Each structure stands twice: as C-alpha cells, then as structure tokens.
Amino acid sequence: MLRNDAAYADKAARVSALAKDITEVLVTAPLPPVTPKGLFVAYHAACSLQHGQKVTEAPKHLLAEAGFTVAMANKTAKIAWAGLKRGEVSRPPVMA
Numbered sequence: 001m002l003r004n005d006a007a008y009a010d011k012a013a014r015v016s017a018l019a020k021d022i023t024e025v026l027v028t029a030p031l032p033p034v035t036p037k038g039l040f041v042a043y044h045a046a047c048s049l050q051h052g053q054k055v056t057e058a059p060k061h062l063l064a065e066a067g068f069t070v071a072m073a074n075k076t077a078k079i080a081w082a083g084l085k086r087g088e089v090s091r092p093p094v095m096a
Contacts, residue, residue: 021049023058037067044073 002012049055063070
C-alpha cells in the first residue's frame, strides 16, 4: 500500500518483512501431541492470507496436527451440506 510513497516506502517494507500470520509462528512452535478427534474440518483460506501473504500450508498443517481431518471448503463443504439436507449426515461441517 505504501511501496510508492517516498516518505514511507522503506519503513513499510521493513514492517512488511517482519509481519507474520499467527499460523506461521505456531507451525514452528513445539505443540503437544493430540489424539485425533475424528472430526472433519472444511478449510477455506482468507484471500488476504493466501494471495497477499502467500500463507497456504501452515493453517492446514496446524488443523491436522490438532487432530482434525482437513479438506478444502470450496469442494467438500458443498458435498457435506448437501448430505445434511438429504439426512445423510447428522450435523453441518465445521468451518475453520
């Protein structure tokens, strides 16, 4: 946003280089082991996270490490919601 502003471009670049999403920090942290929960999670990344910050794998990795079965929401949630409407599943998918 400020890369073309002569007064702030250098400062903005330094701040941008230091900024991290919480998932980028947590994925490097020693987290305790967990027992799989048997829950299905449909994940959809925020546009700013995947396109702006280029963070694509850390959130999915953390959810899997927390014991969830992870799938991309844009494909699987539609299937799960359709199954709920038909009575094939007992509850809606958990959206992360």
